[in-house]
Amino acid sequence: MHRRQFLTALGAFGASGLARAVEYGAPLLAQAAQETRTPDVIFVPTPNDVVSKMLEMAAVTARDVVYDLGCGDGRIVIMAAQRYGARGVGIDIDPDRIREANENAARARVTGKVKFIQGDLFQADISEATVVTLYLLTELNLKLRPKLMHDLNPGTRVVSHAFAMGDWKPERTEFVNGASVYLWRIPPRKA
Secondary structure: OOHHHHHHHHHHHHHHHHHHHHHHOOHHHHHHHHHOOOOOOOOOOOOHHHHHHHHHHOOOOOOOEEEEEOOOOOHHHHHHHHHHOOEEEEEEOOHHHHHHHHHHHHHHOOOOOEEEEEOOOOOOOOOOOOEEEEOOOHHHHHHHHHHHHHHOOOOOEEEEEOOOOOOOOOOEEEEEOOEEEEEEEOOOOOO
16 A cells, blocks of 8 residues: 555544554555545546547537546536536546636536536446546546446447547547547447
């Protein structure tokens, strides 16, 4: 366990928590460390022209709820709200990114249309999404794919900047200044 995570976990439990941790063993500290895990990828903002293409490919409208998993500074859901009137939800594990996203939404005057949640995108409830946007790594997309298939309704659009989904072939692929953008739709459920 990294020193910072250990100290964070220790602080979260306080003195009485430490006594319980000693009494019940390390699982309590391990649970606290898991809750404060570091991001899976470093934050690299999606260029605005790529964001535009992602939203265009997903055919976003005012009826949509756009979820950005690993939302960073919030630019995708903010643009979806500004341009299309869509509602948006951004999820990021990094509290600094969530703070920045909220500040950006306030500056863009879309706080009534978007919200940002600090949390683990693999654990988040994404079931209301009609569009999901991603800028993760291929291995994270593959890890996320079963959740997308299980949690999202058939027809939900999934758009990824730069990274594919293994053997799940995209419905459409576009290129913006050398960057790939992929679109998939959640297929009908098998009976």
